[in-house]
Amino acid sequence: MPADTKDRIVEAGAELFQRQGFAGTGIKQILASAQAPFSSLYHFFPGGKDELGAAAIKVSGTRYQQLVEAVFDAAPDIERGVRDCFEGAADTLRATDYADACPIATVALEVASVNEPLRIATAEVFDAWIVSATQRFRAAGITPKRSRHLALTTIMLLEGAFVLARALRSTEPLESAGATALAETRAALAARRRA
Amino acid sequence: MPADTKDRIVEAGAELFQRQGFAGTGIKQILASAQAPFSSLYHFFPGGKDELGAAAIKVSGTRYQQLVEAVFDAAPDIERGVRDCFEGAADTLRATDYADACPIATVALEVASVNEPLRIATAEVFDAWIVSATQRFRAAGITPKRSRHLALTTIMLLEGAFVLARALRSTEPLESAGATALAETRAALAARRRA
DNA sequence: GTCTATACTTTGATAGAC
DNA sequence: GTCTATCAAAGTATAGAC
Numbered sequence: 001m002p003a004d005t006k007d008r009i010v011e012a013g014a015e016l017f018q019r020q021g022f023a024g025t026g027i028k029q030i031l032a033s034a035q036a037p038f039s040s041l042y043h044f045f046p047g048g049k050d051e052l053g054a055a056a057i058k059v060s061g062t063r064y065q066q067l068v069e070a071v072f073d074a075a076p077d078i079e080r081g082v083r084d085c086f087e088g089a090a091d092t093l094r095a096t097d098y099a100d101a102c103p104i105a106t107v108a109l110e111v112a113s114v115n116e117p118l119r120i121a122t123a124e125v126f127d128a129w130i131v132s133a134t135q136r137f138r139a140a141g142i143t144p145k146r147s148r149h150l151a152l153t154t155i156m157l158l159e160g161a162f163v164l165a166r167a168l169r170s171t172e173p174l175e176s177a178g179a180t181a182l183a184e185t186r187a188a189l190a191a192r193r194r195a
Numbered sequence: 196m197p198a199d200t201k202d203r204i205v206e207a208g209a210e211l212f213q214r215q216g217f218a219g220t221g222i223k224q225i226l227a228s229a230q231a232p233f234s235s236l237y238h239f240f241p242g243g244k245d246e247l248g249a250a251a252i253k254v255s256g257t258r259y260q261q262l263v264e265a266v267f268d269a270a271p272d273i274e275r276g277v278r279d280c281f282e283g284a285a286d287t288l289r290a291t292d293y294a295d296a297c298p299i300a301t302v303a304l305e306v307a308s309v310n311e312p313l314r315i316a317t318a319e320v321f322d323a324w325i326v327s328a329t330q331r332f333r334a335a336g337i338t339p340k341r342s343r344h345l346a347l348t349t350i351m352l353l354e355g356a357f358v359l360a361r362a363l364r365s366t367e368p369l370e371s372a373g374a375t376a377l378a379e380t381r382a383a384l385a386a387r388r389r390a
Numbered sequence: 391g392t393c394t395a396t397a398c399t400t401t402g403a404t405a406g407a408c
Numbered sequence: 409g410t411c412t413a414t415c416a417a418a419g420t421a422t423a424g425a426c
Contacts, residue, residue, distance in 0.1 A: 004376045020218075021216060021218055021304070022219075023305075024216075024217075024218035028400085036321070037409080038411090039410060041403090043409065048402070048403070049403090060274075074274075098307065099307075106301075109301040109357075109361060110301055110360070112294075113214050114215050114219065122362045123364070126359055149375075152359070152372070153352070156351070156371070158355065159355035159359070161351050161352075166303070167307055168307070168318050168322070169314075172347070173351060175342050176351070180348045180379060182239040183382075184378075221418070222420070232391085232392050233393090233394095234422095235391070237421070237422075244419095244420070244421095332407070340422080
């Protein structure tokens with residue numbers, strides 16, 4: 001629960017953008033949800049909706065990364081970490097009636113070709129995720145090149161599973177994606193042992 | 196090049212929805228792009244924007260499936276078909292300045308939690324894709340269960356790669372996803388041979 | 391089927407008092 | 409920092425003549 005007004009606005013924006021998209025969410029709805037006065041938007045964000053959007057992307061993208069890293073840190077090994085990520089994502093989807101998946105994917109697709117500043121904001125988040133995951137695999141002894149490939153694959157499987165899961169209202173995609181991510185991780189670990 | 200007015204409207208809507216999303220595209224923009232009179236929208240689509248959206252999802256989703264099936268039909272074997280799909284998608288992304296990826300993913304994420312009729316329209320398209328890909332793998336001798344898993348994995352890798360590629364303005368994700376899809380396909384084919 | 395005109399709502403954004 | 413009032417523009421949708 002954020003303390004000051006600015007934080008409440010960013011949090012409310014992040015949540016609504018995640019569920020309804022950027023264009024589909026009005027700033028009045030955000031301020032009402034944040035229980036903040038209307039004028040405070042332009043007080044804290046002179047750049048208006050776009051500036052708020054960039055802040056929301058950064059905050060929710062960073063928080064999701066921390067969440068995933070916490071899952072990996074809590075797991076006994078990296079294979080379990082991968083598995084727990086997909087299972088946790090499936091749990092969240094079910095618990096939120098298939099509303100909460102990736103915090104920025106919807107906005108990323110919306111803005112990719114029409115709003116360059118926001119596109120860059122989403123790119124920076126994805127970049128950070130890739131770097132973080134790559135580092136995690138490298139720490140497990142996988143080669144740098146293969147670690148990046150595995151990081152990309154894991155993230156793409158998760159993002160693709162989110163698209164299908166939300167549309168189909170099923171966690172079958174998450175289970176399938178998790179199994180593939182696990183198989184790829186094991187293959188990379190096996191290659192490491194052979195080296 | 197569609198002949199009559201209704202087709203032009205659907206085509207224009209499909210293209211704009213794909214690139215800018217559903218909420219981010221106005222019906223006036225669609226009609227202007229289709230060079231159609233404003234009143235004809237409600238003549239052909241009494242249900243307004245939502246009905247047009249459902250028609251656009253169905254048309255572009257079906258066409259994309261046919262495109263992919265044509266790629267597989269033209270390939271000498273299923274492994275090459277998988278590879279050609281990802282390479283073709285990468286070519287299209289580069290050729291369109293990272294605008295044309297999945298025709299319905301943006302809309303699917305936007306509407307999943309806020310517009311049930313459109314969510315169902317996207318689900319029907321994804322379902323058809325999954326069934327089509329599953330059948331394709333089964334025809335190659337892979338078991339039904341594993342064929343569905345492989346179909347889901349392939350589609351998810353493509354969708355996830357589209358998200359990252361458009362945000363990062365890079366085809367690296369497509370290359371990585373294609374390599375993983377190919378590896379999974381080969382593993383499934385190898386398991387078939389052992390049976 | 392198409393044309394013009396328009397109703398109504400919501401949008402993002404601003405001004406000025408307090 | 410917040411309040412009220414308000415703006416112009418864009419949004420969807422409808423009516424009625426032709």
